[in-house]
Amino acid sequence: MDLDERKRKILHAIIQTYLETGEPVGSRTISKYSDLKLSSATIRNEMSDLEEMGYIIQPHTSAGRIPSDKGYRLYVDHLMQEKEREVTELKELMIQRTDKLEQVLKRVVKVLANNTNYATMISAPQYHQNKLKFIQLSRVDEHQILAVIVAEGNVIRNKLIPLCEELDTETILKLNILLNTMLNGKTIAEINLQMISSMKEQAGIHSNIISDVVDAVAEAIHSDEGMEIYTGGATNIFRYPELSDNGKASELIQTLEEKQMLAELVTETLNKEDKGIQVYIGSESPIQSMKDCSVVTATYELGQGLQGTIGIIGPKRMDYENVMSTLKTLMDQLDDVFHK
Amino acid sequence: MDLDERKRKILHAIIQTYLETGEPVGSRTISKYSDLKLSSATIRNEMSDLEEMGYIIQPHTSAGRIPSDKGYRLYVDHLMQEKEREVTELKELMIQRTDKLEQVLKRVVKVLANNTNYATMISAPQYHQNKLKFIQLSRVDEHQILAVIVAEGNVIRNKLIPLCEELDTETILKLNILLNTMLNGKTIAEINLQMISSMKEQAGIHSNIISDVVDAVAEAIHSDEGMEIYTGGATNIFRYPELSDNGKASELIQTLEEKQMLAELVTETLNKEDKGIQVYIGSESPIQSMKDCSVVTATYELGQGLQGTIGIIGPKRMDYENVMSTLKTLMDQLDDVFHK
DNA sequence: GTTAGCACTCTTAAGAAACGAGTGCTAACA
DNA sequence: TGTTAGCACTCGTTTCTTAAGAGTGCTAAC
Numbered sequence: 016m017d018l019d020e021r022k023r024k025i026l027h028a029i030i031q032t033y034l035e036t037g038e039p040v041g042s043r044t045i046s047k048y049s050d051l052k053l054s055s056a057t058i059r060n061e062m063s064d065l066e067e068m069g070y071i072i073q074p075h076t077s078a079g080r081i082p083s084d085k086g087y088r089l090y091v092d093h094l095m096q097e098k099e100r101e102v103t104e105l106k107e108l109m110i111q112r113t114d115k116l117e118q119v120l121k122r123v124v125k126v127l128a129n130n131t132n133y134a135t136m137i138s139a140p141q142y143h144q145n146k147l148k149f150i151q152l153s154r155v156d157e158h159q160i161l162a163v164i165v166a167e168g169n170v171i172r173n174k175l176i177p178l179c180e181e182l183d184t185e186t187i188l189k190l191n192i193l194l195n196t197m198l199n200g201k202t203i204a205e206i207n208l209q210m211i212s213s214m215k216e217q218a219g220i221h222s223n224i225i226s227d228v229v230d231a232v233a234e235a236i237h238s239d240e241g242m243e244i245y246t247g248g249a250t251n252i253f254r255y256p257e258l259s260d261n262g263k264a265s266e267l268i269q270t271l272e273e274k275q276m277l278a279e280l281v282t283e284t285l286n287k288e289d290k291g292i293q294v295y296i297g298s299e300s301p302i303q304s305m306k307d308c309s310v311v312t313a314t315y316e317l318g319q320g321l322q323g324t325i326g327i328i329g330p331k332r333m334d335y336e337n338v339m340s341t342l343k344t345l346m347d348q349l350d351d352v353f354h355k
Numbered sequence: 356m357d358l359d360e361r362k363r364k365i366l367h368a369i370i371q372t373y374l375e376t377g378e379p380v381g382s383r384t385i386s387k388y389s390d391l392k393l394s395s396a397t398i399r400n401e402m403s404d405l406e407e408m409g410y411i412i413q414p415h416t417s418a419g420r421i422p423s424d425k426g427y428r429l430y431v432d433h434l435m436q437e438k439e440r441e442v443t444e445l446k447e448l449m450i451q452r453t454d455k456l457e458q459v460l461k462r463v464v465k466v467l468a469n470n471t472n473y474a475t476m477i478s479a480p481q482y483h484q485n486k487l488k489f490i491q492l493s494r495v496d497e498h499q500i501l502a503v504i505v506a507e508g509n510v511i512r513n514k515l516i517p518l519c520e521e522l523d524t525e526t527i528l529k530l531n532i533l534l535n536t537m538l539n540g541k542t543i544a545e546i547n548l549q550m551i552s553s554m555k556e557q558a559g560i561h562s563n564i565i566s567d568v569v570d571a572v573a574e575a576i577h578s579d580e581g582m583e584i585y586t587g588g589a590t591n592i593f594r595y596p597e598l599s600d601n602g603k604a605s606e607l608i609q610t611l612e613e614k615q616m617l618a619e620l621v622t623e624t625l626n627k628e629d630k631g632i633q634v635y636i637g638s639e640s641p642i643q644s645m646k647d648c649s650v651v652t653a654t655y656e657l658g659q660g661l662q663g664t665i666g667i668i669g670p671k672r673m674d675y676e677n678v679m680s681t682l683k684t685l686m687d688q689l690d691d692v693f694h695k
Numbered sequence: 696g697t698t699a700g701c702a703c704t705c706t707t708a709a710g711a712a713a714c715g716a717g718t719g720c721t722a723a724c725a
Numbered sequence: 726t727g728t729t730a731g732c733a734c735t736c737g738t739t740t741c742t743t744a745a746g747a748g749t750g751c752t753a754a755c
Contacts, residue, residue, distance in 0.1 A: 041748050054698050059749065077705040077748050151493045155505055163503050163513070165495055171513045173503070249612055253605040265593040268608060272589055381717050394729050399718065417717050417736040698755075707746085714739075724729075 016068055024051060025061050026070055030082045030090045034332045037257065039079035082331070084297040087309065091294045091335050116170065116317075120245050123325070127345065128248020131338055133329035134271060138281040139243035140321040145170060146202050150194045150232065152176075152187050160187065162232050166203070167321070176231040190228060193217060206233065242281060244274045255330040258307060266304045271328070276302050281324040284312045290322075292339055297331055309333045313342045315349050356408055364391060365401050366410055370422045370430045374672045377597065379419035422671070424637040427649065431634045431675050456510065456657075460585050463665070467685065468588020471678055473669035474611055478621040479583035480661040485510060486542050490534045490572065492516075492527050500527065502572050506543070507661070516571040530568060533557060546573065582621060584614045595670040603647060610644045611668070617642070621664040624652045630662075632679055637671055649673045653682045655689050 028049040032040045042058040045051070051058075062080055065071050070086035073079075082090070120137050127135040149165040155175070160182065164172040182190075197214050198206065211233055215226050249271045253259045258267065270276045283301045284293055295301075295310040302310075305328065312326045325345070327338050368389040372380045382398040385391070391398075402420055405411045410426035413419075422430070460477050467475040489505040495515070500522065504512040522530075537554050538546065551573055555566050589611045593599045598607065610616045623641045624633055635641075635650040642650075645668065652666045665685070667678050 039748090043748075055748090056698050056700090056750095057696085060697090063750080073749085075705060077703085077746090079748065149493070149495050149501075151491070151501075151503075153489070153491045153503070155489050155509075159509075161489075161491075161503065161505060161511070163491075163493070163501065165501060169495075169499075169515055171501070171515075173511045173513065175509055175511075247612070250605050250609040253602070259605075262593070264604075265590050265599075269590040272587075379717090383717080395717095396719095396729050396731090397727085400728090403719080413718085415736065417715090417734090419717065696755105698753100700752090700754100702749105702751090704749080705747095707744105709742100709744080711742080712740085714737105716735105716737090718733105718735080720733090721731090722729100723731100725727090 016064060018068065018070075021051070022061055022065060024049075025058060026065055026082075026086060027090065027093075029062075029065075029071060029080060030086060033081055034334055037255065037330075037332055039074055039081050041079035044079070084299065084331070087296045087331055087335075091296070094336055094339060117243075120323075121247075123345070123349070124245050124247030127325070127327065127341070128251060130341060131327055131329070131334075132248070132251050132254060133327045133333065133338070134246065134248045134251050134267075136244055136246045136271065136277055136280075136324075136326040136328065138277070138323045138325075139245075140317050140323040141242060145321055146200055147198050150191070150198060152191050152194070152228065154182065154184065154187055157181055160228070162228070164232065174231055174234070176228055178227070190218070194229075194232065242278045244277050244281070246271045246274065246277070251329070255332075257332075258330050263307060267308070267328075270302060270304045276304070277326070280310065280312065280326060284314060284324045284326075285322055287314075290314045290316075292342055294335065294339075307331070309335075311335070311338050311342065313346055315346055356404060358408065358410075361391070362401055362405060364389075365398060366405055366422075366426060367430065367433075369402070369405075369411060369420060370426060370672075373421055374674055377595065377670075377672055379414055379421050381419035384419070424639065424671070427636045427671055427675075428639075431636070434676055434679065435632075457583075460663075461587075463685070463689070464585050464587030467665070467667065467681070468591060470681060471667055471669070471674075472588070472591050472594060473667050473673065473678070474586065474588045474591050474607075476584055476586045476611065476617055476620075476664075476666040476668065478617070478663045478665075479585075480657050480663040481582060485661055486540055487538050490531070490538060492531050492534070492568070494522065494524065494527055497521055500568070502568070504572065514571055514574070516568055518567070530558070534569075534572065582618045584617050584621065586611045586614065586617070591669070595672075597672075598647060598670050606644045607648070607668075610642060616644070617666070620650065620652065620666060624654060624664045624666075625662055627654075630654045630656075632682055634675065634679075647671070649675075651675070651678050651682065653686055655686055 025045060028045050028051070029040050032044060032048070042055040042062055045058045045062075046053055046055040062071065065086075066073060066080060069083055070089065071080040072083045074081060116139065120139060124135045124137050127137075146167045147164065148167055151163045153161050153163070155161050157178075159175050159177050162174045162176055164174070166172075193214060197210065197217075201210075211229055214229050218226075218229075249268050252264050252267055258264060279301050280295075287293060291313070293312045295305075295312070297309065298306045300306065300308065300310050307330075308328050309331045310326055310328050311333070312324055314322050314324055316322050325342065327333075327342065329338070365385060368385050368391070369380050372384060372388070382395040382402055385398045385402075386393055386395040402411065405426075406413060406420060409423055410429065411420040412423045414421060456479065460479060464475045464477050467477075486507045487504065488507055491503045493501050493503070495501045497518075499515050499517050502514045502516055504514070506512075533554060537550065541550075551569055554569050558566075558569075589608050592604050592607055598604060619641050620635075627633060631653070633652045635645075635652070637649065638646045640646065640648070640650050647670075648668050649671045650666055650668050651673070652664055654662050654664055656662050665682065667673075667682065669678070
């Protein structure tokens, strides 16, 4: 069977109506409220075809039709091709310049959740590919020194290093120079055991104590502590009856709260070749508990190799058009903020 | 009317039964399953009295009784007087020593939520009273320097300061000395405008540029950014039907997500003279959306004046006994961790 | 190819009836 | 005087029935 222009139009009308109402839509509704000038009977015939082709589903015999995952997919793909709309919505104002990335990310999920009325998430970039810019050791008191590590994108890490033996100022200075010489400009992934042992060697007589320091710095740099993920608007879930039923809401909110599962989604997104906007409909999503949802993700870039993922989680009858253009706008603004 | 020993026992039995089942409890249940050896009729009479006295409530004519806020209050106060039980549960193992406070707090809410099956929250201490230990400025690149501020309790703050004019190493060194001399040992609350202007004066010729630096440091120190609050186990709410009804769950989870409201609770708790465990039953809580919950809070101390609040949010039929002793144990362990 | 009409299906809402948990009251008992 | 058994009564919950309504599929006519 062929998906001709008319079928396509009818499908479009069905999906749009369903997005608005959340109720199964019947032939009569389409006949009346679309500009197709067809009777309900004709629509019925076409709908019957569309169902056979798998684009729509009938929840039960005497109900209207709702889009299937396949139907949504067609709709979304179609939207993708359309010119990106000139949307404003998110005022630049909202994202005030901050030098604390965490603050920005937290604000983003909040703003995004408020604007879309869906649940949102954002992952902080992972720093494997990030170049070290600057390392500084300072003596805090007799028993510990502080290591401050600054990387590209002004990412800052602190690490307190306990000492059993006191280090004099000169040694610390020497260590500072050593660390900076060896490590500046390197990406975190590039720092390997060989390098570390080479540094220990160069530290010479202080090797014992210094060993601790270098180890601690390396640990601080590598410390992944899993992926940082922020979420927002979880309770928007309750706006959509089809998601707030039974244990679904609970399960979903738990997924958002635990954050662990979301990491999978982030990994999946970042591994895609196409760095643009991705849409996971229902069971397309790698997260089991989101099989009744749609997830729209986008990748943002903070610097070279410094990428994170933004996600919007909502019902399958998500307002894809709005979500996608909102995301696009947001991406542009984030670019502005990060590459000020 | 007098609340004699027998009434007290019956009330106790009613509350305990209700805590277990969550269902209104009838006279027959008490008669059968308590060791009072009284017939249901007698219990009925007593229950009628207890209701008149306001300790229990009848949701509707033909239902059993449930405890009123006043009833819970009596029960809790009674528990408070009892010797603190020897509970273990939370193994020290769970709280591994970390020098990142944030990590510890996040872990605490998670562990606590898993152990109690209620929602949990914890506030990071507020640093007004905290003494500065160490300040370090370092040059990151031509356009910015990094200020690292370490306070008592090893609380670390970073602040990137943009520069319009380049600062040479010597000036930075001088500034470092100035800042440390002036500010070390001071509490954050003690740093006032007068002090800052005095520092600017001493900076002499560099005053212009330095002014920026000092301002930025002051800002970083004072930057409150509201109270940091972590929550966990929000979805435990769904375990209790009386909370997961209607919009209640949604409202509650939103409160937990927004965190803003929780700050009020923290403030309230910290202002109490009694720094021990507090219990807010129903409308006693300062948070409107928790009028159907009970909230148990405790204050932990990280250093002098460095206090935070831990809270457990659950249904009124919370297992107070367990919660309170778990909290007590946790407090002890936190003390251990912080004052290692 | 399109449409009107109609019988049929199935969900949902509303109402009715049966059930049952629990009470309050009274009268009998120790 | 306190305790208990018994019973009528209340009221929420469950189950069943019925009616309404939305929507379809099919057929026949245009």
